[in-house]
Amino acid sequence: MNAEYVTYALVTVIAVAVLTAVVVGIVSLVRFLFRLFTVPGVVVHEFAHKQACDLVGVPVLEVAYFRFGDPPGYVQHVTPERYRASFVVSVAPFLVNTVVAFAAFLGLAALVATIGDLRTVSNGTIAAAIVLGWLGLSIGMHAFPSTGDANVLWNRSRAEWRGSPRVLLGIPIVVVIYIANLLLWLWANVLYAIGLFVLAAWAVGLGPL
Known part of the structure; x- marks a missing residue:
């Protein structure tokens, strides 16, 4: 009987682990696809920041128009x-x-x-x-x-x-x-x-x- 309980517990743990992995994988895939979908928006957003800096004469230190990170894009500039x-x-x-x-x-x-x-x-x-x-x-x-x-x-x-x-x-x-x-x-x-x-x-x- 104890062996059966151990087997059931092991199967349950494995099932939960597999289900968790599947859910995490689906969530990660959805986030990846959503990030790809929003590439144009991120690029234009950061491009606008960069052009505004150039327009008002604010030196730009670093630009990332898009990346698979957080944030997905950024413009680092000196304080105006x-x-x-x-x-x-x-x-x-x-x-x-x-x-x-x-x-x-x-x-x-x-x-x-x-x-x-x-x-x-x-x-x-x-x-x-x-x-x-x-x-x-x-x-x-x-x-x-x-x-x-x-x-x-x-x-x-x-x-x-x-x-x-x-x-x-x-x-x-x-x-x-x-x-x-x-x-x-x-x-x-x-x-x-x-x-x-x-x-x-x-x-x-x-x-x-």
């Missing part, structure tokens, strides 16, 4: 001397990613508007629609500045508002960034990207979706 430069560098991805994602969705909406009978749609049209949708969704999802960007602006605002009260005008932007990042668990970034597509569809007169 002026608040305005910090503001431009921090919010640049929101503007750039939004514009690029909206342009991709405009292309997608315009393409969909030209489709008549779905049975006659060419493979090239389908492929173009998939690519445009992928780019728009991925890039739109990464439009929100990170909490790190918000922290930079918040710290600069607290340190400089007495000498330059104008920096207080940036606080509402900081609050919005914090709220947006808190709502990421509700897929706020995905909803934002979908909202851009709805707006693009409306702009080309695609009608209710």
